[in-house]
Amino acid sequence: MHPRPLGGRGGRAAAGRLASRRTARRPAGPPGRPSASGVRSDGLEGYARTFLAAAFRTAGAGGEDPAGWLGRYADGLAAGTRTPGRDDAESWPLILGHDVRGQPMVESASVALGLRLTRPWLWDRLDAGVRDRAEEWLRGALRHVPSPNNWYLFPYTVAGFLESVGRGDAETARARRRALDLMESWYRGQGWYADGDGRAFDHYNGWALHLYPVLDAHLAGAGGDRGPAGGDDGLRGPAGATGVTAPDTPYGARLREHLESGSLMFGGDGAPMYFGRSLTYRFAAGAAVGLGAVTGHTPLAPGVSRRLLSGCLRYFLDRGAAGDDGLLGLGWHGPHEATLQRYSGPASPYWASKAFVCLLAPADHPLWTAREEAAPSEGPDRVLALPAPGLLLHSTGADGIVRLHNHGSDHVRPHEGESEAGTDPLYGRLAYSTRTGPTSAANAADNHLSVLAGGVRSTRRRVRPLGAGGGEGWGWAASWHRPVFPSGPPMVPGLRVESVTVVRGRHELRLHRVVGAPPGTPVEQSGWATGPEDAVVSALYPLLGWSGEEEVRAPQGTAFNGWATVPRLTGEADGTALFACLATLTAEPEPAPLAEAVARVVADADGNGVEVRWSDDGSATRVTFGPRAVGATPGETFAPPAVGHGPAGGAAVSRAATTAPRT
Numbered sequence: 001m002h003p004r005p006l007g008g009r010g011g012r013a014a015a016g017r018l019a020s021r022r023t024a025r026r027p028a029g030p031p032g033r034p035s036a037s038g039v040r041s042d043g044l045e046g047y048a049r050t051f052l053a054a055a056f057r058t059a060g061a062g063g064e065d066p067a068g069w070l071g072r073y074a075d076g077l078a079a080g081t082r083t084p085g086r087d088d089a090e091s092w093p094l095i096l097g098h099d100v101r102g103q104p105m106v107e108s109a110s111v112a113l114g115l116r117l118t119r120p121w122l123w124d125r126l127d128a129g130v131r132d133r134a135e136e137w138l139r140g141a142l143r144h145v146p147s148p149n150n151w152y153l154f155p156y157t158v159a160g161f162l163e164s165v166g167r168g169d170a171e172t173a174r175a176r177r178r179a180l181d182l183m184e185s186w187y188r189g190q191g192w193y194a195d196g197d198g199r200a201f202d203h204y205n206g207w208a209l210h211l212y213p214v215l216d217a218h219l220a221g222a223g224g225d226r227g228p229a230g231g232d233d234g235l236r237g238p239a240g241a242t243g244v245t246a247p248d249t250p251y252g253a254r255l256r257e258h259l260e261s262g263s264l265m266f267g268g269d270g271a272p273m274y275f276g277r278s279l280t281y282r283f284a285a286g287a288a289v290g291l292g293a294v295t296g297h298t299p300l301a302p303g304v305s306r307r308l309l310s311g312c313l314r315y316f317l318d319r320g321a322a323g324d325d326g327l328l329g330l331g332w333h334g335p336h337e338a339t340l341q342r343y344s345g346p347a348s349p350y351w352a353s354k355a356f357v358c359l360l361a362p363a364d365h366p367l368w369t370a371r372e373e374a375a376p377s378e379g380p381d382r383v384l385a386l387p388a389p390g391l392l393l394h395s396t397g398a399d400g401i402v403r404l405h406n407h408g409s410d411h412v413r414p415h416e417g418e419s420e421a422g423t424d425p426l427y428g429r430l431a432y433s434t435r436t437g438p439t440s441a442a443n444a445a446d447n448h449l450s451v452l453a454g455g456v457r458s459t460r461r462r463v464r465p466l467g468a469g470g471g472e473g474w475g476w477a478a479s480w481h482r483p484v485f486p487s488g489p490p491m492v493p494g495l496r497v498e499s500v501t502v503v504r505g506r507h508e509l510r511l512h513r514v515v516g517a518p519p520g521t522p523v524e525q526s527g528w529a530t531g532p533e534d535a536v537v538s539a540l541y542p543l544l545g546w547s548g549e550e551e552v553r554a555p556q557g558t559a560f561n562g563w564a565t566v567p568r569l570t571g572e573a574d575g576t577a578l579f580a581c582l583a584t585l586t587a588e589p590e591p592a593p594l595a596e597a598v599a600r601v602v603a604d605a606d607g608n609g610v611e612v613r614w615s616d617d618g619s620a621t622r623v624t625f626g627p628r629a630v631g632a633t634p635g636e637t638f639a640p641p642a643v644g645h646g647p648a649g650g651a652a653v654s655r656a657a658t659t660a661p662r663t
Contacts, residue, residue, distance in 0.1 A: 031327075032329070032330055032345075032346035033330070033344075033345075033346070034346070035103065035342070035343050035344055035345030036101075036343055037101045037102070037103035037104075037343065037345070038101060040087070040092075040093050041093050041101060041103045041104055041107075042345035042346055042347055043347075044080070044092050044093060044104055044107050045106075045107050045345055045347040045348060045350075046346070046350065047073075047076055047080070047107075047111075048107035048108075048110035048111045048114070049110055049347055049350035049351055050347075050350050050353065051073050051114040052110040052113060052114050052350075052353045052354070052356075053350070053356050054069045054070065054114070054118075055113065055114035055115075055117040055118045056117065056356040056357055056358075056359045056360060057356065057359050058070060058117070058118055058121065059359075059360060060359035060360045060361065060362065062362075063118075063120060063121045065121065070118055070121055070122045073114070073122065074122050074125070074126060074130075077111075077126070077130065077134055078126070078130045078133075080092035080137075081130070081133040081134050081136075081137045082133065084133075084137050092104065092137065094137075094140055095137065095138075095140030095141050095144060096140065096144050097144040097145040097146075098144075098145060098146055098147035098151060102144075102146075102147065102151075103343060103345075104140070105140070105141050105144065105151065105154050105155070106151065106154055108137075108138055108140070108154055108155075108157075109141070109154040109157040109158060109212070110353075111134075111138070112138055112157050112160070112161035112162075113157055113161065115161055116160070116161040116164055116165075116219060117360075119164070119165065123165060135162060135167055138158045138161070138162065139158075139162075139171070141155040141175075142158060142159060142172065142174075142175045148196050148197065148413070149195045149196035149200070149204075150195050150196075150204050150208040150209055152178060152179040152182050153179055153183075153208060153212040153213070155175040155178075155179065156175055156178075156180070156212060156213075156216070157212050158172075158175070159171075159173070159176045160172075160176065160216045160219075160220075163176075164219070164220070180213070183209070183213065183251075185197070186209070187254065188201075188389060189388035190257060190260075190388040191254050191255070191256070191257030191259070191260065192205060192258060192261075192386065192388050193205055193210075194389075195208075195209065197414045198410070198412060198413045198414050199389075199408060199409055199410050199412075199463065200410065200411050201276075201389040201391065201408065201409040202275060202276025202277060202409065202427075203273075203275070203276050203278065203279070203281070203284070204278070205258060205288070206258070206262055206284075206285060206286075206288030206289075207281065207284045207285065207287040207288070207351070207354050210251070210254065210255045210288050210291065211287050211291055211354060211357070213249070213251040214252055214255050214297065215295075217249050217251060217252065218294065218295045252295060252297035253297070255288060255295075255298070256292065256297045256298055258288060259288060259292050259298050259299055260299055261384055261386055261391075262288055263299075263304070263375070263376050264376045264377060264382060264384055264393050264395060265285075265393065265404070265434075266285075266286075266308050266311065266312060266376075266377060266402070266434065267377055267395075267400050267402050267433075267434030267435060268375060268378045268399070268400020268401075269311070269315055269400055270310075270312045270314055270315035270375075271312070271315050271434040271435065272285035272286070272312055273285075273402065273432060273433070273434055274332070274432055274434065274436070274559060274560075275404055275406075275426065275432040276409075276427065277341055277411070277426055278341065278344075279332060279339050279426070280330050280332070280339050280340055280344055280348055280349050281348070281351040281352050281354075282316045282321055282328070282332070282349065282352050283312045283315075283352050284351050284353070284354045284355050285355075286309045286312045286313070286355045286358075287354040287355050287357055289305050289308045289309055289358075290305070290355060290357045290358030290367075291357050291358075292305065293305040293306075293358060293361060293365075293367045294357060294358060294360045294361050294365075294367075301373055302365075302366035302367045302369075302370040303371050303372050303373035304372075304374070304375060304376070305358075305367055306368070306370060306373075307372040307374065308375055309355065309358055310372065311375060316333070319333040320333050321333060321334070321349075328349035328350060328352060329349065330344055330346065330348065330349060331559070332559035332560075333559065336559045338425075338440050338441075338556070338559065339437075339559050376395070377395040377397070377400050377401075377402050377434075378397060378400055379397055380397050381394070381396050381397055381398075381473070381505060382394065382395045383470055383474055383475035383503055383504075384475065385468040385469050385470045385476065385477060386408075386468060386477075387465070387467055387468040387469065387477075389408050390406070390407045390408010390463070390465030390468060390477060390479060391404055391407070391408055391409065391468070391477065392404070392405040392407065392468055392470075392477035392501060393405075394475065394503040396505065396506050396588075398506075398586075398587075399536075399586060399587035399588055400434075400587075401433055401434060401435050401536070401586070401587060402433060402434045403431055403433045403434075403503075403508070403585060404431065404432045404433065405430065405431050405477055405503065405508070406427070406429065406430060406431065406432065407430075407463065407465050407466070407468065407477040407478055407479035407499065407501065408465040408468075408477070409427055409463065410428065410461065410463040411424045411426070411427040411428075412461055412462045418461040418482060418484050418490075418491075419461070419484060420461075420485060420486035422461065423441060423461065424441075425438035425439065425440065425441050425445070428448075428459060428460045428461065428463075429445065429446060429447040429448055429460075430447045430448060430449065430460075430501070430510070431447040431501070431508070431528070432447075433528070433585055435534075435536050435560065435585065435587070436528050436529055436530060436558060436560060436585065437529070437558035437559035437560050438529070438558065439529045439554040439556070439557075439558055439564060439566065440554065440556040440557075443553075443554035443555065443556050444526065444552040444553070444554050444568070445457075445526055445566075446526050446527065446528060446529035446554070446564075446566045447526060447527065447528060447529075448460065448524075448525075448526050449512050449523070449524070449525050450523070450525075450526075451483045451495065451497065451514060451517065451521060451522075451523055451573070452521065453483075453485055453492050453518075454488050456485045456486060456487050456488055457485075457524070458483030458484060458485055459483070459484055459485075459486070460483070460484075460497075461481065461482075461484050462481060462482070463479050463481055464479055464480050464481065465477075465478070465479050466478035466479050466498070466500075466640040466641060467641075469643065470645075471645060471646075473504065473505075474502065474503065474504040474621070474645045475502070475503055476500060476501060476502045476503070476623075476643040477501055478498070478500040478501075478643070479498075480496055480497060480498040480499065481496070481497055481499075482495065482497075483495055483496075483497060492516070492517075493516070494515070494516030495514075495515070495516040495517060496514075496515050496516060497512055497513070497514055497515075498512065498513045498625055498641070499511070499512050500623050500625075500643060502621050502623065502645070504614070504621070504645070506584050506585075506586045506588065506591070507583075507584055507594070507597055508583040508584065509543075509580065509582060509612060509621060509623075510525065510580070510581050510582075510583055511578070511579065511580045511610060512525070512578070512580075513576065513577070513578050513579075513607075513608070513625045514573040514576065514577045514578075514579070515575075515576050516575070516576075517574060517575060517576075517577060518574075519574045520572055521572060521573045521574070522571075523545075523571050523572065523573050523577070523579060524569065524571075525540065525546070525568065525569045525581055526540075526552075526566050526567065526569075527539065527540040527566060527567040527568070527583045527585075528567075528583070528585040529554055529558050529561075529564040529565070529566045530561070530564060530565065531558070531560065531561025531562065531563060532561075532563075532565075533561065534560070534561065536585060536586065536587045537585070537587070537588075537591055538566075538567060538583075538585050539567060539583070539584050539593075539594050540567040540568070540569055540582070540583050540594075541581060541582040541583075541593075541594035541595055541597075541598075542569050542581050543580040543582060543598065543601045543612065544578060544580035544581075544601055544603055545571050545577060545578055545579035545580065546569040546570065546579060546581060547570060547571050547572070549567070549568070549569055549570070550568050550570065551565050551566070551567055551568070552565065552566050552568050553565050553566075554566055576607055577607070578603060578607050578608070578609075578610060578625075580601065580610050580612070582594045582597060582598065596615060597615055597616070598612055598613065598614060598615060599613045599615045599618070600613040601613075604624070608624060608625045609622065609623060609624035609625065609642075613648050618647070618648055619646060619647060619648065620646065620647070620648040621643075621644070621645045622644045622645075623641055623642070623643050624641060624642040626639030626641055626642065627639055
């Protein structure tokens with residue numbers, strides 16, 4: 001059966017009850033904290049994001065709109081563009097640059113995409129004057145500077161709509177060319193784009209960087225811009241949605257490759273990976289899965305796609321994402337301040353509407369008719385190394401938990417220096433999962449290697465990847481960073497930390513080489529943050545270099561807990577020091593202690609390598625840290641570590657097959 005979410009008495013109807021008189025802004029008086037862009041922009045956000053949900057539903061149903069939602073959105077468009085910029089209850093804010101309360105540029109893309117999807121039933125029936133006013137308002141996105149990241153796809157989407165209705169010109173062509181040129185420079189491989197010129201890899205890959213160009217090509221290729229003809233609904237094409245795919249562009253192939261890894265970022269319970277910014281968009285994390293199913297650019301069987309989409313939606317609705325009023329609230333499960341950003345407003349969660357791109361698949365599409373199949377995280381244990389973004393994914397079938405080890409993503413833009421002021425727990429930690437969240441910046445950090453200077457703990461800002469690889473049932477990723485400090489000297493001269501994570505089953509071997517440490521420098525390694533109500537176990541076990549163990553409390557908790565505790569190891573470094581430990585996060589019943597997992601640990605005499613022999617099968621993992629690359633600027637570039645796993649004494653090294661991604 002073709003699902004129709006957000007209709008009737010659902011979330012879209014709940015949002016509609018808060019609309020302004022002419023529905024130009026929805027909600028007119030949003031409950032909750034305003035965003036940095038102000039309440040007028042927040043109202044536009046409510047209109048645009050719920051309109052997108054309505055557009056997906058109506059377009060997928062061939063124009064069926066029993067509740068008459070499109071009429072209300074048409075009235076809102078007419079009212080909002082009548083006197084844009086005026087400070088009244090109906091007028092929309094002008095679209096300006098990203099540095100001038102730029103949120104309306106973001107929302108212009110949802111308005112444009114909604115109009116493109118519903119053209120036969122909304123745009124084509126508007127008065128000519130309303131169409132002209134709407135075009136003039138939308139063109140503000142083409143005439144001002146976007147934020148230097150995925151925002152360039154907003155004018156791209158606006159221009160695509162204008163061209164689809166015969167209003168294209170040199171201005172629209174320039175906007176589209178500029179966005180596509182930047183997309184090429186941001187593409188890193190393996191289906192992953194950086195969100196801008198730096199190394200930010202997160203959910204924006206699925207719900208923005210893949211979504212806009214692939215959907216644009218699909219709508220153009222599937223006849224979605226031609227309007228109804230001969231009974232065709234304008235979207236399904238002569239063979240239906242399953243028979244028409246996007247033109248031959250690189251974007252569909254990249255989406256397919258992205259889903260090879262992106263589909264593993266959902267837990268067995270449906271939870272998406274808690275990693276990166278804008279997580280209050282929640283089930284928008286499924287947008288790429290739905291888009292792949294609609295366009296055919298997916299490696300997933302229809303039943304697997306359906307499982308991921310329905311599981312993700314169910315995960316949030318079962319955990320309080322929608323309040324008693326039926327509205328999606330700011331947070332993760334329920335309210336959670338640390339999940340939010342300055343730009344988060346009361347209607348921001350409705351970016352989740354992007355998940356409903358799947359509704360473009362008609363009722364007889366295999367996405368709806370196939371029986372659900374197990375998600376990638378529900379099968380055997382999996383390990384997936386991604387050297388392009390510098391990430392390492394591993395899942396355990398016994399509990400459905402997926403973990404992401406971060407050796408390549410940060411939130412430091414190229415023009416920014418490294419300072420503690422920009423520390424972001426959503427990017428700077430060594431690991432994330434589908435069952436835990438990072439602790440607050442004001443609490444003890446989880447999954448973090450801290451060096452202490454004058455009693456002040458360091459943070460991790462710019463992450464320099466050193467490679468990733470692995471073999472059957474195991475994988476590794478490596479990186480290095482400069483510790484930065486929130487008070488006192490911002491850095492210690494010559495101090496750096498090189499880190500390697502090796503995963504095997506539920507076990508994580510975490511190794512660090514601290515270089516350039518003053519004598520007696522304290523070093524700490526923390527593990528996963530869990531709460532008293534959790535059915536998961538978090539533990540650390542020292543193997544090399546650590547001298548103390550403790551458990552610290554994080555009273556502000558995480559997105560998953562009211563408060564949390566974090567296991568932590570302590571030690572000291574003098575010059576160059578090597579540290580190794582085992583970590584685990586598991587929901588297996590009565591898991592064996594970590595101490596039983598390792599039979600032997602042998603460190604190299606020079607302090608640059610270690611071999612760990614495993615108890616279960618006698619195999620060994622060997623890690624040797626490399627020297628600084630010959631001819632490199634001191635402290636800037638290092639050879640990747642040699643990492644191998646296999647029979648004791650003969651562990652095969654995977655470094656030769658893995659190239660560290662460009663920085």
